[in-house]
Amino acid sequence: MSHIPQIKIPATYMRGGTSKGVFFKLTDLPETAQIAGAARDALLLRVIGSPDPYGKQTDGMGGATSSTSKTVILSKSTQADHDVDYLFGQVAIDKPFVDWSGNCGNLTAAVGSFAISNGLVDTSRIPQNGIAVVRIWQANINKTIIAHVPIVNGEVQETGDFELDGVTFPAAEVLVEFMAPADANAAMFPTGNVVDELILPQSTPEFKAKGISSVKATMINAGIPTIFVNATDIGYQGHELQDDINNDENALAFFEMLRAHGAVKMGLIEHIDEARARQHTPKIAFVSVPSDYTSSSGKAIARTDIDLQVRALSMGKLHHAMMGTAAVAIGTAAAVKGSLVNLAAGGTSRTQVIFGHPSGTLKVGAEATLTDGNWQVNKASMSRSARVLMEGWVRVPGDSF
Template sequence: MSHAPQLRIPATYMRGGTSKGVFFRLDDLPEAARVPGPARDALLMRVIGSPDPYGKHTDGMGGATSSTSKCVIIGKGTKPGHDVDYLYGQVSIDTAFVDWSGNCGNLSTAVGPFAIANGFIDPARLPKDGMFEVRVWQANIGKTIVVHVPIANGEVQEMGDFELDGVTFPAAEIVLEFIDPADDDAEGGAMFPTGNVLDTLDVPGLGKIEATLINAGIPTIFVRAEALGFDGTELQEAVNGNGQALATLEALRAHGALRMGLIDSLAGAANRQHTPKVAWVAKPKVYAASSGKRIEAGDVDLLVRAMSMGKLHHAMMGTAAVAIATAAAVPGTVVSEAAGGGEREAVTFGHPSGTLRVGAQAEQVDGRWVVRKAAMSRSARVLMEGVVRVPST
């Protein structure tokens, strides 16, 4: 019996923020996978090692967590004023499914360095030393991201002294700007799909619960920690091993998704795992981060914990951080309430791995809230580059 050799596909394994994933140039993919569809999904699942009933990704590049089962496809910019198109796939761990419904804010950080290092930017445009703005079209959600990449001696500077909670080693600081991150086409009006800054959901097991439903950065459902029986200082082990809590949070996610118009029925949530996110907020208090670092109440404006792909995230998704900053800037949301109320342009929040500061510029236009820009600092680094091997059948 003959066996076909494995495919060899050029790829780069990169960390961006607190996530990591496999990056591809669109033109390097097999022809059938250069367009959306089953062939592309099957390829990316096999690259990651999904679906894996053992939950380990032993036979693939994934890390069996929502932060490490990711793929990115970068192509030449197709929109005026943009350098590259960026497409993000969140690969399910234990089911045969790739979710294309949203962006990864953390991996957005790595798109700029990847674009420069892989020939998408004319070297003549790069400074010898300084900062270079890579303008990225985020194709999943149709939004612009500006990645400010440090350049040293005409190349991407990766090393530096910028420290990011949730990442062990320091690296060069990269500033991300998410331009007009709210969904202007959301049913009910811009970034609040229902038209309200505060809604009430009726969820089995929880009863009636107040929530802020927002679509900025990524669709997110914010609730008060105490409404879930939490206090906002939870680490992963307190939630991810609690089957009842996970089921309740998934029910909340489904009901919120339905109210936001993201799904047509509660059953539809199973096929939309990446979005919306569920997060709970609380007023500042002392807690120990997952590294053991003590976070003082005075270090933060509020505490936030967020779910990703059915598990408590080890830090914070970059897109959810945009949602946090935006909701904090709008009086009357549960996020603003936890942060002390009023309008603000920046917020520092505590998450399981430490703290993060993020800014957002929100304003009312014709009676509706809009957000012009959100910004945060992250870092990125190439972990490995070469070819990824994938069975051809």
């Protein structure tokens, strides 16, 4: 029996923030995968090594976590006053599914670097030495992001002494600004409320087992749709690490069902069953007041070093640090007095917060304003880092897409 040989596709494997992904130039993809659809999804699934019933992605580039099962497609921007169009695909690990419903804020830090190094940014916009300001059009959510990329001798500077909790080694700092992360044509709080009461039907086994009939929630659409609940309301302290949640199947089922009900309340889906096909959004997170804890790396985090604690789940698992887009949601919600995030941080007016996560701490800034009864945020910002891990070609069987 004859088999079609493998093909090779130019690709770059990059770390951005606390995530890793396979980056492609749109024009380097096979012709059938240059347009959205089944062929593109099948190709990216094979590249990453999904679906994998073993959950390891051994036969692909994925790392068997939501943070390392990611793909990025970049092209010269079709938008005025932008340099590059950025399309992000979150690849499911055990399902044949690529979620295009949201952005990856962490990998955004690598977009500017890749765009410069691969000729997607006009050379007139790249200084010989200094900071290149890369204007990114985030095509999943139709938003502008600005990446400030350090340049030395005309090339991207990747090494440096900036330390990011959740990343082992220091690197060059990349400031990322998310412009108007809340949709100006839609409510930042889709329900119209800064805090809602989510009714949890006791006919649902996951809720009945918890013995919780309702829970307060702040549901916000900024950076990425996110549902925040209080840790103490659902039986947690707020300083849990991955093993505390991810080794508990009942806890994971509870969070997924809570996420599904929140998604319906936010108007993202019509029925909770639709949440299975929308794993990337919304995110579900729980918040608490500061407390002393030890991070996953053994680093002692003092309650005096942080304003609040946040734990977030991504693709059904507690994240090892914090998703960049969820950090935008945290910063934005913290700036809105009365939100659960703001209350956990002390309830005062804020333009930035330092929050604790399983790997350490992160600072994020945002300014929110209330205009004609609607909350808006002009910009949210944070510092990340990025670097190329490997570049060349990725190979897949020629009949896999």
